[in-house]
Amino acid sequence: MALRAVAFLFCCVNAVAAADPSAVGSTNIFAPESTPARSILHLSILVLTVTGTIFAVVSALLVYSISKFRARSASANSEPAQVYGSTQIELAWTIIPILIVVVLFVATARGIHEIQDAPMPANALQVIVIGHQFWWEYRYPQLGVVTANELHIPLSNTAHPRPTFLQLLSADTDHSFWVPVLAGKTDLIPNHPNRLWMDPQHTGIFVGQCAQYCGTQHAKMLLRVSVDSPEGFAEWVREQQRPAIAEERVAVGKRVFETTACINCHSIKGTVANGRFGPDLTHLMSRTTIAAGAALNTPENLRLWIENPDAIKRGSLMPAMQLSKSDRDALVGYLETLR
Amino acid sequence: MSSSAITSPGGQVEEKPWVDVLHEWVTTVDHKRLGILYILYALVFLVLGGIEVLIIRIQLMHSHNDFVSPQVFNRMFTMHGTTMIFFVAMPVLFGFANYLIPLMIGARDMAFPRLNAFSFWLSAFGGLLLYFSFLGGSGLYGAGNAPDVGWWAYAPLTARAFSPGHSSDYWTLALLVSGFGSIGTAINIIATVLCLRCPGMKLTRMPLFAWLNLVMAGMVLIVITPLSAAQIMLLIDRYLGGHFFDAQAGGSAVLWMHFFWIFGHPEVYVLIIPCFAFMSEIIPVFSRKPIFGYPVMVAATVCIGFVSLSVWAHHMFTVGMNSYANSFFAITTMAVGVPTGIKIFNWIGTMWGGRIQFKTPMLFSIAFLFQFLIAGLTGIMLACVPFDWQLSLSYFVVAHFHYVIVGGILFALFGAFYYWYPKMTGRMLNERLGKWHFWLFLIGFHLTFDVMHIPGLLGMPRRIYTYEPGRGWDTLNLIVTIGAFIQAAAILVFVWNLISSYFNGEKAGNDPWDAWTLEWSASSPPLPYNFAKVPVVASRRPLWDLKHPEDPDSQYE
Numbered sequence: 001m002a003l004r005a006v007a008f009l010f011c012c013v014n015a016v017a018a019a020d021p022s023a024v025g026s027t028n029i030f031a032p033e034s035t036p037a038r039s040i041l042h043l044s045i046l047v048l049t050v051t052g053t054i055f056a057v058v059s060a061l062l063v064y065s066i067s068k069f070r071a072r073s074a075s076a077n078s079e080p081a082q083v084y085g086s087t088q089i090e091l092a093w094t095i096i097p098i099l100i101v102v103v104l105f106v107a108t109a110r111g112i113h114e115i116q117d118a119p120m121p122a123n124a125l126q127v128i129v130i131g132h133q134f135w136w137e138y139r140y141p142q143l144g145v146v147t148a149n150e151l152h153i154p155l156s157n158t159a160h161p162r163p164t165f166l167q168l169l170s171a172d173t174d175h176s177f178w179v180p181v182l183a184g185k186t187d188l189i190p191n192h193p194n195r196l197w198m199d200p201q202h203t204g205i206f207v208g209q210c211a212q213y214c215g216t217q218h219a220k221m222l223l224r225v226s227v228d229s230p231e232g233f234a235e236w237v238r239e240q241q242r243p244a245i246a247e248e249r250v251a252v253g254k255r256v257f258e259t260t261a262c263i264n265c266h267s268i269k270g271t272v273a274n275g276r277f278g279p280d281l282t283h284l285m286s287r288t289t290i291a292a293g294a295a296l297n298t299p300e301n302l303r304l305w306i307e308n309p310d311a312i313k314r315g316s317l318m319p320a321m322q323l324s325k326s327d328r329d330a331l332v333g334y335l336e337t338l339r
Numbered sequence: 340m341s342s343s344a345i346t347s348p349g350g351q352v353e354e355k356p357w358v359d360v361l362h363e364w365v366t367t368v369d370h371k372r373l374g375i376l377y378i379l380y381a382l383v384f385l386v387l388g389g390i391e392v393l394i395i396r397i398q399l400m401h402s403h404n405d406f407v408s409p410q411v412f413n414r415m416f417t418m419h420g421t422t423m424i425f426f427v428a429m430p431v432l433f434g435f436a437n438y439l440i441p442l443m444i445g446a447r448d449m450a451f452p453r454l455n456a457f458s459f460w461l462s463a464f465g466g467l468l469l470y471f472s473f474l475g476g477s478g479l480y481g482a483g484n485a486p487d488v489g490w491w492a493y494a495p496l497t498a499r500a501f502s503p504g505h506s507s508d509y510w511t512l513a514l515l516v517s518g519f520g521s522i523g524t525a526i527n528i529i530a531t532v533l534c535l536r537c538p539g540m541k542l543t544r545m546p547l548f549a550w551l552n553l554v555m556a557g558m559v560l561i562v563i564t565p566l567s568a569a570q571i572m573l574l575i576d577r578y579l580g581g582h583f584f585d586a587q588a589g590g591s592a593v594l595w596m597h598f599f600w601i602f603g604h605p606e607v608y609v610l611i612i613p614c615f616a617f618m619s620e621i622i623p624v625f626s627r628k629p630i631f632g633y634p635v636m637v638a639a640t641v642c643i644g645f646v647s648l649s650v651w652a653h654h655m656f657t658v659g660m661n662s663y664a665n666s667f668f669a670i671t672t673m674a675v676g677v678p679t680g681i682k683i684f685n686w687i688g689t690m691w692g693g694r695i696q697f698k699t700p701m702l703f704s705i706a707f708l709f710q711f712l713i714a715g716l717t718g719i720m721l722a723c724v725p726f727d728w729q730l731s732l733s734y735f736v737v738a739h740f741h742y743v744i745v746g747g748i749l750f751a752l753f754g755a756f757y758y759w760y761p762k763m764t765g766r767m768l769n770e771r772l773g774k775w776h777f778w779l780f781l782i783g784f785h786l787t788f789d790v791m792h793i794p795g796l797l798g799m800p801r802r803i804y805t806y807e808p809g810r811g812w813d814t815l816n817l818i819v820t821i822g823a824f825i826q827a828a829a830i831l832v833f834v835w836n837l838i839s840s841y842f843n844g845e846k847a848g849n850d851p852w853d854a855w856t857l858e859w860s861a862s863s864p865p866l867p868y869n870f871a872k873v874p875v876v877a878s879r880r881p882l883w884d885l886k887h888p889e890d891p892d893s894q895y896e
Contacts, residue, residue: 027798027810029729040725047723051716058712061687066705069626071694079887080694084895085632085685093684094677101673104723108673109666111725116662133501168659173496174592176657176732180798184728187657190495190586192593194659211732211800212657213489215496216409219803293807315409 025207025224029180033206033227034156034198035163036115036183043111050104115184118197125153125164131175131188131210133317134217135279135292145240146267148279149292151225154233156199162230163199173215179208179225187212200227209293216315222293236286243270244282244338253334256327261319268338278318284338291316303332368452369867373459374438375763380463381431382834387470388422391415393827396820402808412804413487414506418469420490421510424606425517426466428748432613433462433524435755436552438763440528442858442865443546445537445874450530458523465517472509486510489802491603492573494584494595499577508577515570518563525559528552537857539876544896546856546879547630550637551616554644555609561648562605569598593658600651607743608647612640614751615682618704621758622686624854625701626693629880629892632685639678639685646675656727665724672722679715683708698852699773703754706781710746714739717792735795741788745826753780753833760837761851765863766844772836780829786822790815855880 032038069080120126129151130137138147153164168177170188178185182198200206210221228236246254257263258272265278273281284290288297294313295301304311306328309318323331364372394415398406407415437455441448449455472485486506488496497507532553536545573595575581582588584595623630630636652660652668660668686708695701717739721727730736753776760768794812806812850859859882861869878884878892 029796029798036725037729040729043723044720044726044729047720047726051719055712055716058683058687059709062705062708062712065687065690066695069690069693069695071627071696079627080692082629082890082892083631083692084629085635085688089688090632090635090681090685094681097677097680101670101677104719105666105670105673108669108723108725111723112662112665112669115725115728116665173501174493176800178732178798178800180729184725185657185732186659186728189592189658191589191591192586192659208798209800209803213413213493213496213802215501216413216487218413219409219805222807 025181025205027180027207031181033202033204034182034200036198037181039111039114040184043107046107047104050100054100120165120197121161121163123162124197125162126167127151127153127164128167128169129177129188131168131170131172131177131214132277133172133215134210134221134313136177136221136223137171137279140237143237143241145237146280147240147283148287149223149289150287151223152228152233152236153198153200153225154230155201155203155227157201160230161199163197166196166198168194168196174212175210175214175221176212177208177223178211179206179223181206182208182225185211200225203227203229203232207293217313220292220294220313220316222289224289224293239286239339240283244268246270247337250330250334250337253330253332256323256331257334260321260323262321262331265318281335281338284335286339291318299332299336302335303328306331366456368448368456370437370441370449370452370455371763371865371867371869373455374434374436376459377430377434377437377462380459380466381427381434382837384422384426384430384466385830386834388419388427389827389830391419391422393823395419396823398804399806399816400820401813401817402806402810404805407804409804410487413489413802414485416802417486417489417510421469421486421514422466423744424490424610425514426462426469428610428744429517429521430462430466431752432555432610433458433521435617435752435759436528436555436613437524439759439858440531440549440552441535442762442861442869443856444532444535444540444549445857445870445876446531446535447869447873449527450535451527454523455527458520458527461520461523462517465513465515465520468516469509469513472506472513475505475509477504477506491596491599493599494573494576494590494592495586497573497577497595498585508574511570511573511577515567518567518570521559521563525556525563528556529560532556537874537876543634544876544879547619547633547636548616548856551612551619551640554640555612555616558605558609558612558644558647562602562609565598566602569595569602572598593655596655596658597652600654601648602651604651604654605647607740608643610748611743612643614707614748614755615640617751617755617758618686618707620854620856621700621704621754622689624758624852625696625698625704626690627696628689628693629855629883630685631688631691633879635681636685639681642678643675646671646678650675653722653727656724657731669722669724673719676715676719676722683712683715698757699768699770699777700754700758700852702774702777703750703757706777707747707750707754710742710750710784714742714747717742730795732800733795734799734801735792737801738788738791738795741791745784746788750780750784753777756833756837758852759858760840761847762858762861762863762865764841764844765847766840767847767851768840768844769836772832772839776829776832776836779832780826783822783825783827783829786825787819788822790818790822794819850882853886855883857881860885 030041032041126142128139136149138151154162156162168186168188170190175188176185177196182200183196186194186196204227206225208223210218263273263275265275267274267280269282290297290301290305291313306321308320309316394407398404398412477484484506488502488507532549572583576583576585582590584590584592586592619630650668650672653672656665721730757768757773794815797811799812847863849863857874878896880892884891884893
């Protein structure tokens with residue numbers, strides 16, 4: 001019965017999750033796409049079954065006792081038999097829960113070990129994830145790639161096993177990396193490196209967001225993980241490794257970028273801009289969103305973002321740049337070439 | 340205190356000028372008046388915290404809502420959490436403990452009446468200080484008013500770089516000040532229970548209410564200390580160039596988490612154990628049977644008290660502790676479920692074979708049992724560390740702890756209000772309004788908090804002021820918001836009941852529930868000195884012995 005209840009719960013959750021057809025990738029914890037998330041699902045089925053059974057038994061006892069032992073008007077004046085306790089019964093309802101705890105603990109300890117202590121294979125992709133107020137920086141030390149907010153990782157199936165191991169750091173406050181279908185969440189804490197791994201078995205876009213309150217715009221610190229085929233990933237890496245192309249027709253915009261405060265915070269490889277406070281813009285146009293997923297990466301949104309970031313993401317640390325309209329247009333024109 | 344200050348409703352109070360009445364209340368050291376002050380003070384903050392959460396719920400009604408700014412939203416959830424824990428739950432429970440413990444153990448006051456008053460006014464001042472931040476928090480920086488760092492105030496968000504102005508200082512100082520008040524009250528409860536029991540009341544004959552509050556007070560002494568220490572360290576960091584929590588200078592953000600949660604988790608038990616105490620008094624009386632397994636209930640409570648001191652880091656499974664630490668805190672957390680389960684079984688055992696009367700206090704108690712069971716089971720889920728990696732910091736965990744705090748603590752408190760209001764005022768609360776209050780609140784509660792689990796399972800993190808459409812969270816959040824307003828309506832019914840019954844309620848008499856503990860032998864409301872003659876007891880249920888001389892409990896104990 002409890003199993004059926006658990007199955008029913010899954011159906012409900014999945015139905016709610018599937019109700020919206022416009023959904024960009026699921027964030028349902030019961031729809032795993034990667035080994036850590038899948039082992040958590042298996043553990044959760046056990047836990048839900050056990051707790052479901054306990055709930056059924058105890059609430060049945062409770063309902064029985066309130067319906068069976070309600071005061072009837074006939075007996076209103078006499079008191080029931082005064083019972084003070086029973087050692088045998090107390091022992092029974094002490095020992096049975098202890099046994100249940102032992103079972104759950106063993107399953108939990110195994111789950112912790114499987115996920116947390118998994119050794120990193122030699123061919124694993126390593127990514128350093130740095131949490132910032134309110135965006136994500138990704139650095140691929142093996143590949144010399146730096147990007148932001150949209151993480152690209154390769155597929156890892158039985159034909160090409162290649163898990164991704166993330167090293168989690170923070171540049172300011174606490175954050176938490178959470179893409180529910182790939183793995184449980186792990187915090188990014190300054191001066192306290194953490195590790196998280198995933199081996200997605202299907203290509204696609206998987207979304208998530210910061211789960212640890214990190215300040216004003218915690219809500220719009222979104223993230224997406226693009227799982228690419230091995231070839232697609234190699235192609236993406238090649239693109240990202242190239243320096244920015246400086247097209248002659250956008251020289252004005254480039255000059256605006258290089259002579260204003262933009263370069264204090266942003267980097268563009270191959271130019272003087274080497275700021276680390278904001279996202280690397282070398283291949284800005286390869287990303288589908290800006291402002292950590294708060295808006296789509298369109299020329300209109302870029303222009304609005306430069307003119308008044310608060311209109312897209314109130315409280316973000318990007319300042320309004322106070323550029324003239326012609327400078328702004330030139331700058332957006334230049335950014336548009338950063339493919 | 341003048342001994343003529345017997346406040347019977349509509350009686351002598353009106354004959355005195357209001358300044359005198361006010362003066363008497365402000366300078367009182369009477370445990371009953373201080374108890375009532377604590378309770379009224381908590382009710383005011385309950386309304387404030389409730390308004391804050393309604394703002395939160397309106398904002399989250401649908402995706403990309405623009406009711407309040409992210410800054411305001413963040414202040415609202417910080418103030419809601421801080422208010423409800425420190426300035427509603429703790430004072431209201433201290434209020435009941437203050438009022439009832441001396442009456443239940445046959446004493447004439449608490450052990451240290453002046454310390455009692457001092458503690459209350461410290462707590463009250465702490466609450467005012469917190470709310471003064473709305474005016475003063477901005478400081479010279481114009482940097483926002485009320486604190487917006489969450490009620491855990493994780494480092495380094497509280498560092499001056501991330502929290503300029505004074506809002507975090509108001510948070511810190513408010514908790515520090517009210518923490519000293521809590522320590523004073525805890526000392527007082529311990530001394531009262533250990534030293535002022537009436538003749539014949541051995542520890543083994545003490546009402547469970549006194550026992551459980553004794554355990555609670557012991558825990559307060561232990562856990563408020565690290566919280567206060569952490570607040571002082573934070574102040575040193577912010578103003579004296581300390582680096583306890585400053586990760587950029589070699590400090591540790593994780594250190595704050597340990598300090599906070601070694602307070603924060605036992606705090607949950609500090610709040611729930613007095614509610615167990617209410618249950619252990621109310622359920623027997625309305626089942627017409629003594630509590631099932633009194634010694635086991637005491638042992639289980641003491642056991643919870645000790646084990647709950649070793650579970651704090653289950654709030655930190657996502658922080659990246661090693662697998663041994665994670666396993667340790669998983670097993671201690673699960674282990675605390677055993678004595679807690681024993682208590683639930685014993686309450687059912689008390690009802691089993693009884694003649695249950697479904698008066699309003701009992702309705703709230705039954706709902707408490709049912710909801711606390713669910714809260715405990717979702718707690719077990721959260722103790723399974725890998726499962727917690729998904730559930731933690733999501734709306735699932737928000738639903739879980741509101742199940743504990745609202746479904747458990749608040750329901751138990753409502754039961755206690757209906758049960759002891761006649762003793763405190765001399766008048767019954769209206770039973771019809773009570774049923775309305777109960778059913779409305781029950782429906783609102785389940786609409787809100789049953790549904791709230793699901794967005795968590797669908798990946799919705801807590802503390803976000805808005806969310807993206809298309810994740811399946813919209814409808815669920817709308818239902819949650821509707822439930823919140825139904826609960827607010829129920830609270831209005833309750834407040835109206837408290838006020839109208841005070842003036843027009845049915846006269847209660849000394850013992851309206853035909854109960855068994857000593858407070859029901861005093862007049863309603865009790866005289867300033869409680870008992871004309873100090874009672875002598877021979878069993879756990881002295882009034883049962885009086886009412887049933889042919890079959891007294893003292894024969895069996």
